[in-house]
Amino acid sequence: MRVEVVSVDRDDAPGSGDRFRLLAERELPRLYRLARTLAGDEAEDAVQDCLLRALRSYARLEHERAASSWLTAILVNCCRDRERARARRPEPVDLDGVDDFSLFRTIADDDPFPYSDSLHLDFLEQFGRDDVRAVLRSLPLHYRTPLVLVHMEGFQVKELAFLLDVPLGTMLARLHRGRKLFERELWQYAQQHGLLRAGVQH
Secondary structure, eight states: OOOOOOOOOBTTBTTHHHHHHHHHHHHHHHHHHHHHHHHGGGHHHHHHHHHHHHHHHGGGOOOGGGHHHHHHHHHHHHHHHHHHHOSSOOOOOOOTTGGGOOHHHHHHHHOSSTTOSSHHHHHHTTOOHHHHHHHHHTSOHHHHHHHHHHHTSOOOHHHHHHHTTOOHHHHHHHHHHHHHHHHHHHHHHHHHTTTTSTTOOO
């Protein structure tokens, strides 16, 4: 992905356009990778939106060391805005019984690989990168976002709650519910795509 960032030097911040260009070029691969998980086919547009918003408010960024987290917050908001703007309503997600679901227990009970000595690892090895991304994309954004940012991007939960202006308790609840949803969707995806046949190569 190539994004053109216009260099704009403001009178009150000489050289800020060049500094922003360097920041954008450094962060672009990470932002695009994150956007692919959060926004799917709209990833490139979401990153463009993010960089445009960031450029407009760059002069208000107080500390350069916070730039990476600042851009992440902007990108998450851009993805959220795009999801809200879609004409079609998102598919409702059935949450009944999700808190009681255990992927570990379900795999053990179903025993999809009866000759395996490492049943759970064999299950996870059936999933390619695109499969995992598809499962993540099936989750509502407010559950998907903390999963991706905490487990894939390395954010601390407290840091993420502050970044997205969400109470810590709410963020912890979303992370817990998101993990449970992800586990259940992994199992259902495996069932629907024939990944539970013993000896299947994926």
